[in-house]
């Protein structure tokens with residue numbers, strides 16, 4: 305016996321809040337949608353701006369691993385946690401360019417270079433600028449994540465050909481002090497402003513799975529949605545528990561998200 309296929313009416317499209325900003329409660333209302341409705345609405349937004357099947361591939365390379373002086377409680381690269389991650393020197397230019405060529409051959413169109421620094425020193429900047437120039441010359445979009453920037457450094461990176469700078473807001477400002485003690489979230493906004501002022505695109509997201517509440521998550525999303533202009537990329541990372549992380553999240557199960 306055949307059954308008629310029932311087409312359900314479209315769920316209402318996501319409507320922008322009446323105010324110019326996203327209240328946290330509006331984000332929480334999105335969180336409350338049934339998953340399929342959320343996926344459907346997300347697809348409507350996607351298809352309004354991109355080809356239906358479009359997925360952008362980006363490859364991230366750690367150009368300088370470990371030994372970081374910051375205390376981000378989720379990060380095995382922080383020198384103060386005994387996670388087995390050794391502090392390494394910055395990679396040679398050729399190694400980075402070989403990795404970028406391989407990424408391009410595998411379909412990536414954006415190549416991101418990440419360094420475990422609180423902030424880049426001037427002597428590092430020259431090396432990173434050479435990497436940016438080299439990757440750009442391969443015809444890829446360039447991205448870097450190097451920590452906090454001083455005045456003028458965003459312009460240096462832009463002039464080398466940097467398209468995107470990644471700098472995450474990490475988590476809800478109200479939860480920030482539980483996760484990171486060596487900086488304030490306002491320091492992140494300072495660097496984001498410098499990146500914007502230099503005309504470099506912003507890649508800015510956060511991390512979940514650190515014991516934050518659902519309301520903390522919604523507050524982070526609202527904060528990201530209220531950046532003006534919006535970040536061009538929004539990476540949302542899920543905590544990978546690593547043995548030896550003794551920071552604030554180290555002894556919490558990654559799935560422990562309280563209501």
Ligand code: SF4
Nearest residue numbers: 372374376379382420
């Ligand atoms: S600044 Fe970056 S590399 Fe350093 S501890 Fe924090 S997340 Fe890790």
